[in-house]
Amino acid sequence: MSYVLIIGAKSDIAKSTAREYAKNGYDIYLAARNSAELKDYANDLSVRTEQNIKLLELDILDYKNHQKFYDDLDEKPLGVITAVGYLGEQKDAALDFKESQKIIDTNYTGVVSILNIIANDFETRKSGFIVGISSVAGDRGRKSNYIYGSAKAALSTYLSGLRNRLYESSVHVMTVKPGFVATAMTEGMDLPEKLTAQPEEVASDIYNAQQKNVNILYTKWMWKWVMLIIKHIPEFIFKKMSI
Amino acid sequence: MSLLSWGLYPQVANKVFNFKTTTELNSIVSDNDELIPYGNGRSYGDSALSKNIINVKPHDYFINFDDKDGLLHVQAGVLLSEVLESFVPKGWFLKVTPGTKLITVGGAIASDVHGKNHHVEGCFSECVKEFDIMLADGNIVTCSKTKKPELFKSTCGGQGLTGIILSAKIYLKKINSQYITQTTIKTKNLKETFKAFEEYKDLPYSVAWIDCLAKGEQLGKCLLMVGDFKDDGDLNYKNKTGLSIPFTFPSFALNNLSVKVFNWLYYGKVKVGVSKQKVDINTFFYPLDAIGHWNRIYGKNGFTQYQFILPKEHSFEGLHQILTAISDSGKGSFLAVLKLYGKANENYLSFPIEGYSLALDFKIEKGLFELLDQLDEIVVKYNGRIYLTKDVRVSKETFEKGYPHIETFRKFREDNKMSNKFQSLQSKRVGI
Numbered sequence: 001m002s003y004v005l006i007i008g009a010k011s012d013i014a015k016s017t018a019r020e021y022a023k024n025g026y027d028i029y030l031a032a033r034n035s036a037e038l039k040d041y042a043n044d045l046s047v048r049t050e051q052n053i054k055l056l057e058l059d060i061l062d063y064k065n066h067q068k069f070y071d072d073l074d075e076k077p078l079g080v081i082t083a084v085g086y087l088g089e090q091k092d093a094a095l096d097f098k099e100s101q102k103i104i105d106t107n108y109t110g111v112v113s114i115l116n117i118i119a120n121d122f123e124t125r126k127s128g129f130i131v132g133i134s135s136v137a138g139d140r141g142r143k144s145n146y147i148y149g150s151a152k153a154a155l156s157t158y159l160s161g162l163r164n165r166l167y168e169s170s171v172h173v174m175t176v177k178p179g180f181v182a183t184a185m186t187e188g189m190d191l192p193e194k195l196t197a198q199p200e201e202v203a204s205d206i207y208n209a210q211q212k213n214v215n216i217l218y219t220k221w222m223w224k225w226v227m228l229i230i231k232h233i234p235e236f237i238f239k240k241m242s243i
Numbered sequence: 244m245s246l247l248s249w250g251l252y253p254q255v256a257n258k259v260f261n262f263k264t265t266t267e268l269n270s271i272v273s274d275n276d277e278l279i280p281y282g283n284g285r286s287y288g289d290s291a292l293s294k295n296i297i298n299v300k301p302h303d304y305f306i307n308f309d310d311k312d313g314l315l316h317v318q319a320g321v322l323l324s325e326v327l328e329s330f331v332p333k334g335w336f337l338k339v340t341p342g343t344k345l346i347t348v349g350g351a352i353a354s355d356v357h358g359k360n361h362h363v364e365g366c367f368s369e370c371v372k373e374f375d376i377m378l379a380d381g382n383i384v385t386c387s388k389t390k391k392p393e394l395f396k397s398t399c400g401g402q403g404l405t406g407i408i409l410s411a412k413i414y415l416k417k418i419n420s421q422y423i424t425q426t427t428i429k430t431k432n433l434k435e436t437f438k439a440f441e442e443y444k445d446l447p448y449s450v451a452w453i454d455c456l457a458k459g460e461q462l463g464k465c466l467l468m469v470g471d472f473k474d475d476g477d478l479n480y481k482n483k484t485g486l487s488i489p490f491t492f493p494s495f496a497l498n499n500l501s502v503k504v505f506n507w508l509y510y511g512k513v514k515v516g517v518s519k520q521k522v523d524i525n526t527f528f529y530p531l532d533a534i535g536h537w538n539r540i541y542g543k544n545g546f547t548q549y550q551f552i553l554p555k556e557h558s559f560e561g562l563h564q565i566l567t568a569i570s571d572s573g574k575g576s577f578l579a580v581l582k583l584y585g586k587a588n589e590n591y592l593s594f595p596i597e598g599y600s601l602a603l604d605f606k607i608e609k610g611l612f613e614l615l616d617q618l619d620e621i622v623v624k625y626n627g628r629i630y631l632t633k634d635v636r637v638s639k640e641t642f643e644k645g646y647p648h649i650e651t652f653r654k655f656r657e658d659n660k661m662s663n664k665f666q667s668l669q670s671k672r673v674g675i
Contacts, residue, residue, distance in 0.1 A: 023328070040304055047305035048329045187261070 005029040005077035007058065007114060008084030009038060012183035013133060016203035017081055018045060024207065027052040029077060031069075033059045060084050060110035070117045079129035080118050081206070082111050086148075087185050093147040100147050107151035112158055119162055122171040130166075131210055132159040133176045136218070139227045142243060163215060174209060175216045178202050179223035195220065246296055249538050250287040250635060251491075252545030252607050255668070259296050268407060269381040271297065272664065279667040280403040282347030283322060286354065287548045288635030289668035290402045297407055299349050305329070306410065313415040314372060319349030319408045324482050324532075326415070331480035331524065335415040336472075338370035342450075342580070344482075344529050349408040354632040355400030355593040359448040359528070362585035366593055368399035374411035379664040383409065397655045400593035402631055404656060404665045404675065418472045421480040423448070423527045425470040425520045429513050433463020433563060437599075440583040443469040448527070453579040454510050455603060458570050463562065465581060466513055470527060483525050487535030491543045541606040549615055550594075550602035550630040552584060557625035558599035564621050565601065572614050576603040591648035591655075592675075594630040602633065612636050631669060642673040649675065 004021045006014050009030035018028050022045045030038055035055040042053045058069050070076075086106035093099040115130060122128035137145055138152030156175055163173035180186060180196040197205075197220045205219040218224035233241070245257045260275075262268040272278065279293035282300055302320040309315075313335055315326065323337060324344040330336070341356040350356075352374060355366045364370075373387035376398060386394045398405045426443070430436045436451060443449055451467040531537055538546065553561040562581075569576070580602045587596040594600075605611050619641045622629065628645025629637045643649055653675060656662045 040306075043306070044304035047308050048325070 003027045003029050003052075003054075003073075003075055003077040005031060005073075005080040005118075007031045007080065007082045007111075008060065008133075009035070011083045011085055011185070012199040013085075013178065013181060013202050014081070014083035015041060016199035017083065017206055019048070019200075020203040020207040021081075022049040022051045022053065025051070026078070027054075029054050029056050029073070031056040031058040033057070058114075060114065061105055063110065063113040066114045067117055070114070070121070076121060076125070077118075077128070079131070079210070080115070081131040081133070082115065083133045084111055085133065085135070085185065087145070088148060090143075090145050090147060103147045104151045104154075107148065108154045108158070111155060115158075115162065119166060119171070123166055123169045126169045126171070128171045129210060129213075130159075130162065130171065130173045131176060131206060132156075132173070133178065133206075134159065136177045136179045136223050136227050139177070140230055140238070172210075172213045174206075174214055176202075176206055176209075177216065177218050177223065177227070179218070179220060179226065195222065195226070246281060246284060246292070246298075248288055248290075248292055248635075249285045250545050250547050250607075251538055251541070251543070252547065252635060253289060253292070253668070254545075255292060257292060257294060257296050259298050261298050261301065265377065265383060265409065268297070268377060272377060272379065272381050272407070276663045277666045278664060279670075280349065280353070280407045282320065282350035282353075283345055285343060285346045285350065287546075287633040288631075289672070290354075290631055290634070290670075291350075291667060292669075293667045299407065300347055302409070303347075313417065314412055315415055316410065316412045317348055318410045319347060319352075319374075321348050322346065323348070323351065327480065327524070328482045330415060331418070331421055332478050334418055334478055336418045336524075338414055338416045339364050339367045340528055341367075342529065343532055345532055348411050348413065352399055352408055352411060353401060353403045355588075355590055356632070357584070357595050359450045359582070361595055362444060362449070362583055363447045365585060366399070366588055366590070366595060368395075368588065368590060368593070370414045370416075371399065372412040372414060374398070375409045376406040377409060378406045379659060379661045393655055396590045397592075397652055399590045401590075401652070402592065402667065402670065404667070404670055405659075405661055406665065418478075420473040420475045420477050421524050422473045422475065422477060422521050423470045423524070424473055425468055425522050425527060427513055427518050427520065428467040428469070429510075429515055429517075430463075430465050430467060432461060433559065433566070436463050436465045436467065436581065437559060439467045440599075443467070444583065447471050449583065451581040452509065453566070453581050453601070455566065455569050455576050455579040456573075462566050462570065464510070466510060468527075470522075473521070480524060483533060486533065488537055488539040491539040493542055541604070544607045546604055546606045547611075547615075547635045548602055548604050548633040549618065550600060550633045551618070551622045551627050552594065552596055552600035552630070553598050553622065553625045553627040554596060555583075555598040557627070561621055561625035561627065562599060562601060565618055568614070568617060568621070569603065572610075574605055574608075574611065574614060576605055579603045591652040592631065592646060594628065594632070596628070598627075600630075602630075631673075634669065637673065639672065639674045 004026045006018050009032040022028050035057050045053045088103040134156045135152040137149040138156045141149050159175040180191045202219050209217040260271045275295050277294040280299050281291045281296045300320040302318040304318045306316040340358045351367045355368050357366045377383050428439045446469040449469040451465040453465040457464050584595045623644050
């Protein structure tokens with residue numbers, strides 16, 4: 001058996017990604033809070049693929065239980081994919097630190113907590129892969145979502161460091177930076193069609209890139225170039241813009 | 244963002260409703276009229292377009308598979324391609340499949356689709372054991388040929404006008420190869436084409452590509468492709484993703500000349516007489532799925548597919564007249580697909596009847612609808628009918644003449660308070 005651990009398994013990107021890995025012959029651990037809600041989804045995966053699918057309870061903000069969560073896995077995973085994401089409300093976050101903290105802790109602190117534990121195990125085993133789903137929002141701070149963006153920026157930096165550290169142990173770390181994705185998180189937003197990916201496209205990009213040990217994956221691919229431009233707009237102009 | 248149909252015509256504003264639970268769906272249904280369920284948007288015309296659209300495709304869970312009798316239970320938004328991806332490697336195939344695998348199971352029921360084996364296996368409804376559907380009153384009922392037969396006969400082929408199909412149990416068929424032994428017969432004219440269909444009708448799969456621009460003695464020349472699954476145990480199937488048309492072509496890209504060249508190349512590459520090939524599932528059943536968004540080649544004004552069927556006894560005469568009219572008009576069509584169908588089923592609006600059907604693509608342009616009206620007259624004259632799943636323009640009169648069960652269907656809708664609740668642009672036009 002060969003398990004891939006999907007953390008934040010309720011997100012649409014996670015669900016599509018789990019399908020992609022199950023289709024390609026991996027067994028799947030689906031970890032999320034109130035994971036019982038994923039029962040029908042897990043059943044779908046096992047009818048589709050006949051792989052082993054297990055639901056696991058994990059609260060990304062319950063740091064103190066992360067070690068036990070990982071220790072309790074009978075079979076350690078071949079790889080891990082974190083799809084934890086909380087966009088939150090920028091306006092609320094600016095007024096209420098609690099909301100800011102929730103955004104930061106969900107997108108960054110919690111992921112660091114669990115990945116530290118897994119990274120140590122993979123390093124000892126000298127095998128495994130780690131895929132962290134960050135965001136293009138982390139590439140430059142914008143007024144519309146800079147709390148979320150800065151948490152994702154921190155995550156991207158963390159993953160970069162982790163990649164550097166684990167290189168010698170043959171553990172590959174991939175940073176995924178999705179642009180717009182048509183998911184529950186973005187429902188109701190008016191997204192430009194050409195720049196918006198379906199979760200299935202993101203999932204297949206992730207799978208293919210991970211198999212090839214890509215370091216940083218932008219999906220859709222054109223976001224690499226969009227962000228290159230955005231990153232190079234001089235600050236004295238950027239600060240006046242609304243994008 | 245408004246949804247479009249596969250023909251990219253008409254482009255009309257609509258409101259899209261998503262639902263997560265059946266309770267949410269229930270309130271959408273009770274709060275709104277003019278609703279129509281929408282699957283993967285592969286109906287060509289306006290059968291799945293309305294003021295209010297219910298997006299069913301996200302409901303795509305597999306629920307159960309019983310490998311004793313090949314019974315698959317899925318939610319309505321599952322694509323046929325997903326069924327193939329999971330089950331061809333285990334030696335199962337769809338009993339009935341249309342020429343694209345990119346449709347939902349719910350859509351397959353609502354259109355009561357048929358395929359190359361219609362003369363043997365009939366329509367999609369033949370493989371449907373039962374389905375769950377939310378009706379106009381918000382209740383969910385389970386329906387089969389024997390349990391609520393009227394609802395079954397109205398829903399299969401009923402274009403989504405009886406409710407929202409939520410899940411279905413369908414029978415798959417056993418196969419022992421992902422390959423098909425295909426025989427291609429190149430004919431010289433319509434007479435030979437008909438003769439060839441009859442000669443090969445014992446084979447389970449058959450379809451012909453006709454060169455619509457051929458005139459005179461060559462009128463009706465075709466490539467007839469017939470075949471059956473091999474038995475070599477090779478089930479190593481994968482869904483192919485190939486080329487995709489990245490943007491909508493300018494409308495002038497497709498003209499009479501380019502179609503002539505295409506048809507000439509396509510027809511010309513096959514040697515005269517009978518030849519045999521070994522082809523895979525995708526090549527045999529789904530040649531166009533290999534090109535993503537192929538609907539964009541017809542330009543931004545969109546296109547339509549004109550598909551009609553004529554009773555067998557009038558097929559030759561009728562087809563001869565229609566092909567002559569098309570050829571005279573000079574309006575091109577890449578694909579004209581001819582097929583001999585088996586007996587009609589009992590569903591009120593299912594398209595197939597015993598006879599020959601022809602399907603042609605036309606880009607939407609000036610003069611097209613006049614030509615199609617002219618073709619309609621020939622279809623009506625020979626007691627034929629038009630396929631609603633492809634249609635975007637047929638008149639109420641032409642439609643009604645083709646479907647003798649229409650009053651039963653209308654009455655069923657009225658009796659069950661579906662008439663205002665579920666409507667499409669098409670249902671309003673043809674008055675169902």
